[in-house]
Amino acid sequence: MNDRDSYRLATRLVRAGQSRSQHKETSEALYLTSGFVYDSAEEADARFAGTAPGYLYGRYANPTVRVFEERLMALEGAGAEECLATGSGMAAVTAALLANLKAGDRVIAPRALFASCLWILDTLLPRFGVAVELVDGGDLDQWRDAAKRGVTLALIETPANPTLGAVDIKSVADIAHAAGGLVIVDNVFASPVLQKPFAHGADLVVYSATKHMDGQGRTLAGAILGAKDLIDKHIREFLRHTGPAISPFNAWLLAKSLETIELRVNQQCRNAVRIAEALAGHPRIERLLYPGRADHPDHAVHARQMSAGGTLIAFDVAGGRAGAWRFMNALQLIDISNNLGDSKSLVTHPETTTHRRLSDADRARIGITGGGVRLSVGLEDADDLIEDLLQALDA
Numbered sequence: 564m565n566d567r568d569s570y571r572l573a574t575r576l577v578r579a580g581q582s583r584s585q586h587k588e589t590s591e592a593l594y595l596t597s598g599f600v601y602d603s604a605e606e607a608d609a610r611f612a613g614t615a616p617g618y619l620y621g622r623y624a625n626p627t628v629r630v631f632e633e634r635l636m637a638l639e640g641a642g643a644e645e646c647l648a649t650g651s652g653m654a655a656v657t658a659a660l661l662a663n664l665k666a667g668d669r670v671i672a673p674r675a676l677f678a679s680c681l682w683i684l685d686t687l688l689p690r691f692g693v694a695v696e697l698v699d700g701g702d703l704d705q706w707r708d709a710a711k712r713g714v715t716l717a718l719i720e721t722p723a724n725p726t727l728g729a730v731d732i733k734s735v736a737d738i739a740h741a742a743g744g745l746v747i748v749d750n751v752f753a754s755p756v757l758q759k760p761f762a763h764g765a766d767l768v769v770y771s772a773t774k775h776m777d778g779q780g781r782t783l784a785g786a787i788l789g790a791k792d793l794i795d796k797h798i799r800e801f802l803r804h805t806g807p808a809i810s811p812f813n814a815w816l817l818a819k820s821l822e823t824i825e826l827r828v829n830q831q832c833r834n835a836v837r838i839a840e841a842l843a844g845h846p847r848i849e850r851l852l853y854p855g856r857a858d859h860p861d862h863a864v865h866a867r868q869m870s871a872g873g874t875l876i877a878f879d880v881a882g883g884r885a886g887a888w889r890f891m892n893a894l895q896l897i898d899i900s901n902n903l904g905d906s907k908s909l910v911t912h913p914e915t916t917t918h919r920r921l922s923d924a925d926r927a928r929i930g931i932t933g934g935g936v937r938l939s940v941g942l943e944d945a946d947d948l949i950e951d952l953l954q955a956l957d958a
C-alpha cells in the first residue's frame with residue numbers, strides 16, 4: 564500500500580517499503596536480530612524450501628534491511644527491479660564483480676577510479692586469472708579497441724574520482740553489450756538523485772551508501788541494484804554465502820536518510836554552483852573542474868547524464884603541493900577529510916591521500932596534480948563556505 568508505483572518520488576522516499584508491526588509505530592521499526600524463529604518444524608522446512616514466506620537468517624535478509632532496499636529501488640526508478648544492501652560500498656563493488664567473473668574472463672575499466680576499486684581490478688582480480696584492461700574512460704576508441712579482445716564486464720565510474728571526468732555510459736554500454744559483456748556503473752559521485760545509469764544501458768548499479776545516502780557521516784554501507792534475474796542469478800547467492808551483510812541498525816539509519824536525500828543533494832548542488840562561480844577565475848586557482856559548468860571539458864556528456872552538476876568540485880591551487888596544503892591548513896570552517904557526500908563540507912588532497920598508491924605517471928595521466936584539491940560541498944550556508952575558501956586562498 565505504501566510503495567504504490569503511482570506515487571511521486573518525494574512521497575515514495577518517505578513511504579516506500581514500510582511495513583508496520585502490530586504496534587502501529589509511526590517511524591520504521593528496527594528489527595535488530597540475527598535470527599528468526601518458526602512455529603513448528605514443518606514451518607522451518609517450508610521456509611527453507613521456499614514454499615512459505617518469511618525470513619531465515621540475518622546474513623540472508625532482514626525486514627529493516629528490506630525497507631532500505633525498497634526505498635532505494637523507488638529512488639533509482641526504472642531498471643531497479645531488485646536491490647541488495649551490503650555492509651560497505653566496497654562490499655557491493657566486490658560482490659558485483661566477483662559474482663559475475665571466473666578465471667579467463669576479461670574486465671575493462673577506466674584508470675580514473677576510486678582507489679579501492681582500482682586495487683580490486685589491478686591487484687585482486689589478476690590473482691584469480693581474470694584479465695583487466697584499463698583505458699582512458701573518456702576515449703571511446705580505447706573502449707572499442709579493448710572490447711575487440713573480449714569483455715565479460717565493463718566497470719564505469721562517472722563522474723570519476725577525483726577530477727570529475729565523464730564516461731559516456733550509453734556509448735560504453737553499446738560497445739560492451741555488442742561484445743556480450745555486462746555493464747556495472749558505480750554511481751556514487753552523482754548519487755541516485757542526479758544520475759540514472761539504467762536509462763543509459765547499465766546492467767547493474769552499485770553504491771557506497773556511506774556517501775550521499777547517509778549524507779551525515781555516520782555509517783558505512785553499500786547496495787547493488789539491477790534486473791531481478793541478474794541479481795537472483797549470481798549476486799544473491801554470493802552475498803548469502805560470503806557474508807558482507809549490512810547491520811539492521813545501519814539499514815534503519817539509511818532508510819530514514821533516504822527520506823531527505825533529494826532535499827539534501829539538491830541543496831548541496833546549489834551550494835556547489837555558487838562556490839564554483841566564486842572560485843572560477845580566482846588568481847590563485849589555476850584550473851577549476853565542476854561538471855555543471857560549460858568550461859568543464861566533459862560538460863556535454865555530464866549534461867546528458869546528470870540532472871545537475873553534483874556536489875563535488877576539483878581545483879588546482881597555485882604553488883603545487885605546498886600551495887594546496889597552505890590553503891587547506893588555512894581553512895577555518897571546511898574540514899580536511901578523504902570522505903565525501905557529507906552535510907559537512909570536506910576538502911581532500913588526492914595526491915597524498917586517496918591516490919598516493921599511484922605512480923607519478925598514472926596520476927599525471929588522470930589529471931591529479933600537486934596543487935589538486937577535491938571539495939565535497941555540504942549543507943552549510945554557501946556564503947560562509949565562500950568566505951572560508953576565499954580567506955584560505957589569500958593566506
Ligand SMILES: *Cc1c(COP(=O)(O)O)cnc(C)c1O
Nearest residue numbers: 651652653677751771773783784
Ligand atoms: C566511497 C566509494 C566507494 C567505496 O565505498 P565504501 O562505503 O567506502 O566502502 C566506491 N566507489 C566510490 C566512487 C566511492 O566514492
